[in-house]
Amino acid sequence: MHALVQYIESYLSSDKTPGTAGNWFWATVYVLLVFVGLSIAVIAMNWLERKILAHMQVRLGPMRVGPHGLLQPIADALKLLLKEDIIPDGADKVVFWIAPFIVVLAAFTVFVVVPFGPTHAITDMNIGILFMLGVSSLSVLGIVTAGWASNSHYPLIGALRSSAQMVSYEVAMGLAVVSAILMTSLNESSTGTLSMIGIVEAQKAQGEWFLFKFFPLGIIAFAIFAIAMVAETNRAPFDLPEAESELTAGFHTEYSGFRWSLFFLAEYSAMIAVSSIAVTLWLGGWLRPFPNLLHGTTWDLAFSFIPGIAFLLLGAMCFYNTARMPKHPLFKIQTIGLAGFGAVLALIGLVMFLPPVRERVGDIFWFSAKVAGFMYLYIWYRGTFPRYRFDQLMKVGWKVLLPTGLALLICTALWAMRSEVWTQVVVPVGMGFADFVRRLL
Amino acid sequence: MNPQIAGNPPVATPYFFYGLAAIMIIGGILVITRKNAVHSALALITTLLAQAALYLMLYAPFVAGVQIILYAGGIMVLFLFVIMLISIERAEKERQFNKQWLVGIAAAAALGGLFITVYTATTKGRVLFPEGRTSYVDMQNTQGIANLLFDQHGGTYMFAFEIASLLLLVAIIGAVVMAKKRI
Amino acid sequence: MHAMTDISTLHYLVLGAALFLLGVIGVLTRRNVVIVLMSIELILNAVNLNLVAFSRYWQSIHGPSALHGQVFAIFVITDAAAEAAVGLGILIAFFRNKETVNVDEVNLLKW
Numbered sequence: 038m039h040a041l042v043q044y045i046e047s048y049l050s051s052d053k054t055p056g057t058a059g060n061w062f063w064a065t066v067y068v069l070l071v072f073v074g075l076s077i078a079v080i081a082m083n084w085l086e087r088k089i090l091a092h093m094q095v096r097l098g099p100m101r102v103g104p105h106g107l108l109q110p111i112a113d114a115l116k117l118l119l120k121e122d123i124i125p126d127g128a129d130k131v132v133f134w135i136a137p138f139i140v141v142l143a144a145f146t147v148f149v150v151v152p153f154g155p156t157h158a159i160t161d162m163n164i165g166i167l168f169m170l171g172v173s174s175l176s177v178l179g180i181v182t183a184g185w186a187s188n189s190h191y192p193l194i195g196a197l198r199s200s201a202q203m204v205s206y207e208v209a210m211g212l213a214v215v216s217a218i219l220m221t222s223l224n225e226s227s228t229g230t231l232s233m234i235g236i237v238e239a240q241k242a243q244g245e246w247f248l249f250k251f252f253p254l255g256i257i258a259f260a261i262f263a264i265a266m267v268a269e270t271n272r273a274p275f276d277l278p279e280a281e282s283e284l285t286a287g288f289h290t291e292y293s294g295f296r297w298s299l300f301f302l303a304e305y306s307a308m309i310a311v312s313s314i315a316v317t318l319w320l321g322g323w324l325r326p327f328p329n330l331l332h333g334t335t336w337d338l339a340f341s342f343i344p345g346i347a348f349l350l351l352g353a354m355c356f357y358n359t360a361r362m363p364k365h366p367l368f369k370i371q372t373i374g375l376a377g378f379g380a381v382l383a384l385i386g387l388v389m390f391l392p393p394v395r396e397r398v399g400d401i402f403w404f405s406a407k408v409a410g411f412m413y414l415y416i417w418y419r420g421t422f423p424r425y426r427f428d429q430l431m432k433v434g435w436k437v438l439l440p441t442g443l444a445l446l447i448c449t450a451l452w453a454m455r456s457e458v459w460t461q462v463v464v465p466v467g468m469g470f471a472d473f474v475r476r477l478l
Numbered sequence: 479m480n481p482q483i484a485g486n487p488p489v490a491t492p493y494f495f496y497g498l499a500a501i502m503i504i505g506g507i508l509v510i511t512r513k514n515a516v517h518s519a520l521a522l523i524t525t526l527l528a529q530a531a532l533y534l535m536l537y538a539p540f541v542a543g544v545q546i547i548l549y550a551g552g553i554m555v556l557f558l559f560v561i562m563l564i565s566i567e568r569a570e571k572e573r574q575f576n577k578q579w580l581v582g583i584a585a586a587a588a589l590g591g592l593f594i595t596v597y598t599a600t601t602k603g604r605v606l607f608p609e610g611r612t613s614y615v616d617m618q619n620t621q622g623i624a625n626l627l628f629d630q631h632g633g634t635y636m637f638a639f640e641i642a643s644l645l646l647l648v649a650i651i652g653a654v655v656m657a658k659k660r661i
Numbered sequence: 662m663h664a665m666t667d668i669s670t671l672h673y674l675v676l677g678a679a680l681f682l683l684g685v686i687g688v689l690t691r692r693n694v695v696i697v698l699m700s701i702e703l704i705l706n707a708v709n710l711n712l713v714a715f716s717r718y719w720q721s722i723h724g725p726s727a728l729h730g731q732v733f734a735i736f737v738i739t740d741a742a743a744e745a746a747v748g749l750g751i752l753i754a755f756f757r758n759k760e761t762v763n764v765d766e767v768n769l770l771k772w
Contacts, residue, residue, distance in 0.1 A: 164619075167540070171543055178550070178558070181559070181562070228618070507683060510686055510696065510703075518695075522702060525680075533713055537720075540731065549706075552742065560695065560752060572763070589681075626729065626732050646742070649743030649747050652750060653750035657749075657750040
């Protein structure tokens with residue numbers, strides 16, 4: 038028993054991720070934490086997407102279940118679980134069963150290497166980013182098999198579209214990622230890294246997010262990734278595989294109930310996963326904003342208060358809306374519920390001001406805040422952009438993003454090696470040319 | 479480099495190996511026996527993923543990553559795509575094995591006999607293939623491979639790498655020429 | 662500490678040989694071209710497994726930077742990608758011409 042406690046406590050003093058330190062207990066705890074956090078994030082995204090889309094379209098969105106529809110996702114989940122589970126008659130039963138699980142597994146396994154903080158990742162792999170790209174590309178297998186197993190026309194077309202789309206955009210995405218990885222090698226030993234934590238550490242060491250590195254190359258790479266990741270996750274404006282006006286629901290037309298909800302879960306966690314790749318590679322991962330402009334202990338302290346303040350603000354928003362609730366007795370429970378929700382948020386905010394908590398949640402907060410920004414972008418795209426046509430989609434992927442990515446990669450490499458290029462290529466060639474001209478004259 | 483990791487050998491390696499090996503063999507058998515090509519492809523994907531796990535056990539994480547991203551995520555999607563393009567209903571009702579299957583099995587059995595002979599052969603009292611322990615070596619695998627491929631001084635395989643890029647170019651052109659109706 | 666149960670290079674070689682044999686049987690006996698191509702992938706993977714296992718053994722002798730086997734494995738994977746692309750391209754052309762995917766129906770040696 039004592040040995041067990043010691044085993045558990047031994048990790049607390051280490052500065053590594055539990056997977057790297059080989060501590061099974063904390064690895065399990067982290068896996069559970071990430072899983073629970075992800076589920077909460079997906080539920081929150083469900084509500085936020087409907088609310089934000091509604092407000093963008095001057096509607097109210099869900100208002101009935103809970104105050105401001107806060108309990109709507111839970112009601113939806115219950116409805117989905119209680120729904121009849123239909124398997125089409127001509128479907129390939131086994132594959133129809135397996136497909137949603139492939140998608141969910143691919144979407145969740147990715148989070149093994151996502152770095153929420155210098156030690157807050159389940160494990161740190163030598164091949165982190167490669168692992169993330171590889172495993173997230175497995176979800177296309179699930180989508181393709183789902184479409185095929187349904188034995189129906191719309192799902193099959195959706196599956197074909199999605200496989201073509203995801204394979205095409207993976208190429209451009211990979212090129213953008215490579216150019217960011219190239220930037221990690223700009224140190225004395227000139228060895229780069231594929232490890233997710235190593236990439237953020239490299240940005241910290243170079244004192245600059247890769248977004249602003251080699252301006253404008255970093256921003257272009259980020260832009261390519263930001264476009265390709267929307268296509269990878271099959272979201273608007275690239276949601277052709279599930280275009281509801283043409284294919285009813287694309288590859289998951291024949292799915293219902295629990296298995297449909299797995300697709301839903303996978304879609305949102307894949308969105309979070311690719312956003313966390315973007316955050317890690319270009320937006321400095323868990324690093325707080327302006328690390329070199331506003332440095333020093335005072336600024337560190339000031340920034341460490343922001344998580345608490347953010348939660349207090351959310352709580353204050355809830356209280357404000359509690360005051361605006363209709364005063365009718367029918368709304369009594371909802372008003373109390375909203376006030377309670379605000380109180381919980383404010384309490385979390387207050388807890389985050391405590392020094393031991395403050396020191397530990399800072400990096401997780403910044404990482405999550407950046408990812409949340411991407412989530413808002415996703416919703417924003419969906420609210421504003423019309424859907425692409427399929428040939429336009431392919432054109433953007435192959436004729437715009439891919440050449441840009443190649444050029445960008447070459448430019449990044451040349452710029453990173455600029456002194457070598459100058460002394461070993463430009464100067465000798467120029468001298469030779471000058472010599473040639475001199476001889477001609 | 480990291481003494482604390484080096485002190486922690488992975489647990490239960492034999493169980494993982496036998497489990498993954500069983501998955502791979504079963505997957506392989508399913509690949510060559512299923513009637514439906516999609517089922518075969520799924521079995522092959524399982525085999526490939528189990529093999530990626532075996533690469534991790536052999537401390538070859540980069541090869542494992544390439545295996546997942548290229549084989550499972552790239553090549554197999556291509557296979558599934560093509561299977562869906564050319565799916566014909568009657569394919570499942572036809573004969574699955576060709577007429578020379580007996581000869582094929584016999585040839586494979588002969589090859590298997592050869593394997594057994596080689597793997598159990600002894601020369602001068604010692605086995606031909608070493609029972610080398612796969613001991614833990616801590617190193618930066620990806621950087622090591624990159625050094626072998628690209629390094630100016632030790633880049634043994636740089637030329638081969640360039641040739642491989644030419645091979646891929648030829649493959650792209652070949653695939654387009656083959657698959658396109660009118661060029 | 663676990664001399665008997667430890668996994669040696671030979672274990673991987675035997676597994677590789679088994680996969681290779683499965684691949685060979687698939688190539689020699691199946692009629693469906695897609696499955697023949699998949700069997701070829703099995704063969705290539707068996708080879709890869711051997712290469713990486715040998716690389717492991719080589720590393721235990723020549724130090725951690727002796728990764729030649731793994732580099733070979735990566736070349737084999739590249740090759741497999743090229744092979745799959747061309748093979749499936751041929752398959753599509755074949756299917757378009759003959760409306761079949763069976764190997765033993767291509768016995769003309771000409772179109």
